[in-house]
Amino acid sequence: MKNKIKVLRxxxxxxxxxxxxxxxxxxxxxxxIEKGKFDxxxxxxxxxxxxxxxxxxxIFQNEES
Amino acid sequence: MKNKIKVLRxxxxxxxxxxxxxxxxxxxxxxxIEKGKFDxxxxxxxxxxxxxxxxxxxIFQNEES
DNA sequence: ATTATATGTAAAGTTTATTTTACAAACATA
DNA sequence: TATGTTTGTAAAATAAACTTTACATATAAT
Numbered sequence: 001m002k003n004k005i006k007v008l009r010x011x012x013x014x015x016x017x018x019x020x021x022x023x024x025x026x027x028x029x030x031x032x033i034e035k036g037k038f039d040x041x042x043x044x045x046x047x048x049x050x051x052x053x054x055x056x057x058x059i060f061q062n063e064e065s
Numbered sequence: 066m067k068n069k070i071k072v073l074r075x076x077x078x079x080x081x082x083x084x085x086x087x088x089x090x091x092x093x094x095x096x097x098i099e100k101g102k103f104d105x106x107x108x109x110x111x112x113x114x115x116x117x118x119x120x121x122x123x124i125f126q127n128e129e130s
Numbered sequence: 131a132t133t134a135t136a137t138g139t140a141a142a143g144t145t146t147a148t149t150t151t152a153c154a155a156a157c158a159t160a
Numbered sequence: 161t162a163t164g165t166t167t168g169t170a171a172a173a174t175a176a177a178c179t180t181t182a183c184a185t186a187t188a189a190t
Binding site: 025026028029032033038039040041044 | 176177178179
């Protein structure tokens with residue numbers, strides 16, 4: 001699963017810490033997701049989708065499929 | 066997080082066991098998600114989206130937001 | 131060069147998703 | 161009624177997501 005969080009975060013001029021705070025997760029969680037260490041939960045994906053005003057499918061790309 | 070898996074599954078005339086097999090998860094996982102016991106992982110949500118040919122946002126509705 | 135801010139990472143712990151096994155309940159149907 | 165199929169559920173185990181703490185590296189200033 002790839003994602004565009006780093007780019008979207010840059011476009012919105014947010015640090016990892018600022019984004020983490022808006023999403024109510026830790027900065028390490030944002031970092032790990034950006035670095036592809038794991039995928040976010042579905043609820044967290046929805047939060048990102050809402051914050052960046054983009055569908056989940058636009059933020060995340062399933063590697064298979 | 067609510068979802069329409071039970072309805073979509075019925076439309077596609079699949080049992081929980083058949084859907085589970087297509088998604089490569091256990092039947093109990095399908096049951097638990099349908100019954101709202103927990104949310105699927107993001108990769109599993111993508112699999113459901115692909116199988117039912119509907120965007121994730123149409124299958125799942127975030128309770129907050 | 132120092133100071134401040136941002137990012138990468140690691141270890142240990144908690145919570146949530148998922149599996150396996152197993153059994154009970156509901157439903158159809160012969 | 162008896163039999164087969166589907167669904168609900170529960171307990172124990174594993175895996176994955178996430179937190180907290182902590183430290184190291186990198187950047188950007190000026």
